[in-house]
Amino acid sequence: MFVDIESVPPIEIFPGVRIRTPYGKNLMLSYVESEDGAVVSFHHHPHEQGGVVLSGRLELTIGSETRTLRPGEMYIIPPDTPHRAAAAGGRTVVMDVFSPVREDYAARTEQAAKLSRDGASAEQRR
């Protein structure tokens, strides 16, 4: 499928960090938009995570190593490995990818889509 990213409802996972997460069977993409200075604090999950910076600067820590990545730079975070990310040079956009699919984000995306549809229906009934 071709992803029309504007049609995927955003989820705010940390202050100033919005993700849109289209997904398939094995893969979930995550289009991450972060305001300057916004932080995804240390966390870990059993899902392997890869990614590439699309614009801005991403200060990324994987385990005990920190680097500041520019557009086109990539990473692979092994399962269960603590990591942290911060937008370090203006608004920063990243494409992350998870495998397996993160069921928590899938559920939140479906819920946000339903709310959006219900809102549109209520609007029509007026």
Add this chain to the structure above:
Amino acid sequence: MFVDIESVPPIEIFPGVRIRTPYGKNLMLSYVESEDGAVVSFHHHPHEQGGVVLSGRLELTIGSETRTLRPGEMYIIPPDTPHRAAAAGGRTVVMDVFSPVREDYAARTEQAAKLSRDGASAEQRR
């Protein structure tokens, strides 16, 4: 891990199309550089594939639908679905992602890395 893409040996999969494929446990990234007009002809595989355009223009066909994608535009190609791609506006760079890992590309990457190491050793022995 942080990917130093220059340290990953390229594989030429079609004329004018070079990929570099760092990988983990569930995910393989594929940094694809295509010369203007280069084509990845119709093919399919059981691995699910996602991707995002980093620069240039990608004319992508998934099944029977064709669209020309710009930087930041994304796609998810279900397993076993025929697809084709062409660089349609100058040199085009894409980040693809596969899950599960493509063992054929992993083997070719390891082989290319070994050849590169052997070459470096032969150089040192001179």
